[in-house]
Amino acid sequence: MSAAGTGALRRPNDRLRRRRAVNRAMELFGWFAAAIGVALLVILVWSVAKRGASELSIDLFTKPLATSDITGASGGLLNAIVGSFVIVGIATVIALPFGILIAIYVNEFAGPTIRNGVNFVLDVLNGIPAIVIGIFIYGLIVLGRGQSALAGSCALAVLMLPLVARSTIEVLALVPNSLREAALGVGSPRWRATLGIVVPQALGGILTGATLAVARVAGETAPLLLVCSFGITPGVHWNPTVALQSMPITIYELSDQPFPSDHALAWAAALVLILFILVVSLTARWFATRSRRKLARAAG
Amino acid sequence: MSALDTTDVARRPLTGRRARFGDLLLQGAAGVAALGATVLVGLIAWQLIKGARLSLSTFGLGFVATVGWDPVHLHFGAATFLYGTAITSFGALLIATPLAIGIALFVTELSPKWLRGPVTALVETLAAVPSVIIGLWGILVLAPILRDHVEPQLHSALGFIPLFGPPNSVGTGYFTAIIVLTIMITPIVSSISRELFLGVPDELKEGALALGTTRWEMVRGVVLPYTRGGVAAAMTLGLGRALGEAIAVASVIGAYNNSISRNIFSNGNTLGAWIALQFLNAASNLEKSSLVYLGLILLVFSLAVNLLAQFIVRRSARRLGGTPR
Numbered sequence: 293m294s295a296a297g298t299g300a301l302r303r304p305n306d307r308l309r310r311r312r313a314v315n316r317a318m319e320l321f322g323w324f325a326a327a328i329g330v331a332l333l334v335i336l337v338w339s340v341a342k343r344g345a346s347e348l349s350i351d352l353f354t355k356p357l358a359t360s361d362i363t364g365a366s367g368g369l370l371n372a373i374v375g376s377f378v379i380v381g382i383a384t385v386i387a388l389p390f391g392i393l394i395a396i397y398v399n400e401f402a403g404p405t406i407r408n409g410v411n412f413v414l415d416v417l418n419g420i421p422a423i424v425i426g427i428f429i430y431g432l433i434v435l436g437r438g439q440s441a442l443a444g445s446c447a448l449a450v451l452m453l454p455l456v457a458r459s460t461i462e463v464l465a466l467v468p469n470s471l472r473e474a475a476l477g478v479g480s481p482r483w484r485a486t487l488g489i490v491v492p493q494a495l496g497g498i499l500t501g502a503t504l505a506v507a508r509v510a511g512e513t514a515p516l517l518l519v520c521s522f523g524i525t526p527g528v529h530w531n532p533t534v535a536l537q538s539m540p541i542t543i544y545e546l547s548d549q550p551f552p553s554d555h556a557l558a559w560a561a562a563l564v565l566i567l568f569i570l571v572v573s574l575t576a577r578w579f580a581t582r583s584r585r586k587l588a589r590a591a592g
Numbered sequence: 593m594s595a596l597d598t599t600d601v602a603r604r605p606l607t608g609r610r611a612r613f614g615d616l617l618l619q620g621a622a623g624v625a626a627l628g629a630t631v632l633v634g635l636i637a638w639q640l641i642k643g644a645r646l647s648l649s650t651f652g653l654g655f656v657a658t659v660g661w662d663p664v665h666l667h668f669g670a671a672t673f674l675y676g677t678a679i680t681s682f683g684a685l686l687i688a689t690p691l692a693i694g695i696a697l698f699v700t701e702l703s704p705k706w707l708r709g710p711v712t713a714l715v716e717t718l719a720a721v722p723s724v725i726i727g728l729w730g731i732l733v734l735a736p737i738l739r740d741h742v743e744p745q746l747h748s749a750l751g752f753i754p755l756f757g758p759p760n761s762v763g764t765g766y767f768t769a770i771i772v773l774t775i776m777i778t779p780i781v782s783s784i785s786r787e788l789f790l791g792v793p794d795e796l797k798e799g800a801l802a803l804g805t806t807r808w809e810m811v812r813g814v815v816l817p818y819t820r821g822g823v824a825a826a827m828t829l830g831l832g833r834a835l836g837e838a839i840a841v842a843s844v845i846g847a848y849n850n851s852i853s854r855n856i857f858s859n860g861n862t863l864g865a866w867i868a869l870q871f872l873n874a875a876s877n878l879e880k881s882s883l884v885y886l887g888l889i890l891l892v893f894s895l896a897v898n899l900l901a902q903f904i905v906r907r908s909a910r911r912l913g914g915t916p917r
Contacts, residue, residue, distance in 0.1 A: 315806035322702045325694025329715040397622030413630045419898045421836025427887040431639045483618035511722020514838040540724045547728045562725045
């Protein structure tokens with residue numbers, strides 16, 4: 293506005309033109325930024341797909357990995373897939389009930405001060421770098437006992453906990469209060485209102501949150517590197533008390549080798565992992581919007 | 593389990609005591625879980641302090657100002673890693689912030705309706721790509737491209753600034769790590785910013801437009817000031833993510849420990865990357881303890897970043913006099 297005085301000599305048309313030019317430049321920048329954001333994902337996925345697709349075969353899913361320092365790796369990913377399944381599965385079994393209970397406490401029992409406190413603790417937990425969680429589990433479990441898939445599960449469970457708890461808190465908050473009041477109104481005690489009415493209403497949302505958390509930690513490498521990556525026996529194993537091969541560790545270690553066949557297998561493993569994560573998280577997202585809409589409709 | 597209890601109780605008339613017992617049980621279990629999360633954070637801190645004690649007592653606080661990592665002479669310091677962590681994280685934040693805000697503004701203000709959903713979903717999917725895959729791509733695809741087509745050009749054009757020194761022959765180093773971290777934090781900052789921009793009241797935006805502002809003037813005068821605190825908090829969280837990243841950076845940073853270089857094309861190291869690379873190779877108790885010390889520094893950083901973000905959000909909520917956003 294002050295420019296009006298100093299720019300008295302300038303015709304208003306010029307100023308308008310300049311403002312429009314700035315506006316257009318900024319709009320172009322918005323389009324450009326969005327294009328880069330989308331292009332990054334496309335380039336990443338395309339790079340992995342191009343290099344991994346040629347390696348896809350039945351052997352990948354039926355044979356275990358055979359590494360060699362002389363000829364490079366051969367075989368498939370069966371042991372890594374089984375190991376990841378065991379590690380992530382146990383982590384989910386630990387984190388899911390724990391996270392849901394935290395959310396129940398925050399939403400159904402706690403007062404505002406404690407609610408803020410627990411939310412803050414969850415934020416802090418979520419912000420702790422994965423590698424630090426790895427050191428924590430290393431000191432707590434691995435030191436003295438050796439590496440194991442269970443230690444890996446514990447580390448991933450710590451990473452999953454804030455994700456599960458937060459998403460459950462969000463879904464529980466969407467359950468309409470009228471349902472709680474109706475349950476309490478017909479004389480059911482609080483615990484039955486919670487476990488019998490509120491949680492089942494939110495179950496879809498809770499499970500989607502858990503699925504997204506699984507997709508998040510399935511590719512987590514840093515903690516597994518410290519607690520479940522060393523002295524792995526070749527072949528397919530299910531025993532969680534010893535260190536098991538896993539997908540992220542397989543990719544990480546193969547990418548570090550000099551042989552082209554190692555790199556080829558690393559790309560194939562990356563493609564399998566990325567496909568798993570993308571399919572799972574996109575499906576979960578789709579379910580999430582759907583169940584949220586349903587809950588919102590019930591509330592309205 | 594609870595389902596069994598439920599049907600069992602449903603057949604009988606409820607007594608006050610049974611109801612109270614169930615309430616106590618659920619509230620107790622849930623309370624213990626909530627307390628457990630708090631204890632867990634304390635336990636993590638305690639475990640790291642315990643592991644770092646040997647190094648803490650040997651090197652003290654001078655550790656953070658010492659350059660070099662020498663397992664043979666048992667001489668360890670964190671300065672190389674602190675410098676690398678700072679330059680890569682802030683570098684990534686510098687590139688990611690305008691990019692992320694641009695994406696968020698595109699989705700909320702510019703995009704045709706049909707493009708909004710797909711762009712949001714695709715950018716957020718980028719956050720789901722595991723760091724190990726970004727690292728694999730970074731070292732096998734990105735590094736050679738940067739080495740051949742980007743770094744020499746930047747050096748010849750901007751070489752008079754010491755930051756853009758001669759590139760190395762592999763394509764690894766701070767610069768490659770900055771690009772990799774930018775890819776990882778852009779979706780985080782942009783998805784939080786998008787939600788903030790969506791929360792700006794339409795009346796304010798329409799009011800600005802009715803005064804005859806262009807769309808950009810409306811954004812600059814209404815949207816950005818209104819969400820300033822929240823965007824700052826989103827940047828802080830993105831910074832926290834970049835500080836702690838280990839695997840993707842470990843693949844592309846070049847792992848060089850013995851000097852601090854101003855040249856962003858030279859090899860270096862970061863806290864997280866060095867822990868990931870060296871932890872299982874540590875040859876002595878003192879070296880392992882020093883690596884845990886590095887982890888402790890990371891933990892302190894992540895706590896500080898979180899507190900800072902909370903503080904920013906609180907302050908801006910108070911300034912706006914409304915609900916926190």
